[in-house]
Amino acid sequence: MLNKRFYKSIIGISKFILPVVLLLLLAPQLIRFSTEFSSMNDFFKTHQIGFLLCHMLFYLALYWAWPKLITSMVNRRPHELDEVQIKLALQAKYYLLAALIFFELLVWWR
Numbered sequence: 001m002l003n004k005r006f007y008k009s010i011i012g013i014s015k016f017i018l019p020v021v022l023l024l025l026l027a028p029q030l031i032r033f034s035t036e037f038s039s040m041n042d043f044f045k046t047h048q049i050g051f052l053l054c055h056m057l058f059y060l061a062l063y064w065a066w067p068k069l070i071t072s073m074v075n076r077r078p079h080e081l082d083e084v085q086i087k088l089a090l091q092a093k094y095y096l097l098a099a100l101i102f103f104e105l106l107v108w109w110r
Contacts, residue, residue: 019095027106055104059097066093
């Protein structure tokens with residue numbers, strides 16, 4: 001019983017708490033490189049519309065292609081995966097998109 005509880009707590013920590021902590025730890029490191037960011041900011045201000053359209057298309061393509069990508073990877077591998085693991089892999093797109101949008105907002109907010 002203790003092993004199951006320990007296993008579930010490790011999964012919960014790695015699923016929810018660690019990504020948030022990593023994002024909070026990485027944000028100041030990214031902001032520290034201000035000279036590089038200022039030159040990138042000038043470039044992005046010049047090409048802002050094209051940049052936004054390309055990123056929006058990338059996020060939409062990632063959102064729509066993610067289930068096909070996961071199912072093709074599951075069918076290619078000889079591993080036996082249960083439905084819970086496949087469902088978690090399909091739900092990972094939300095975490096990935098949230099992290100990408102968070103870093104996108106960090107760049108635009110600065």
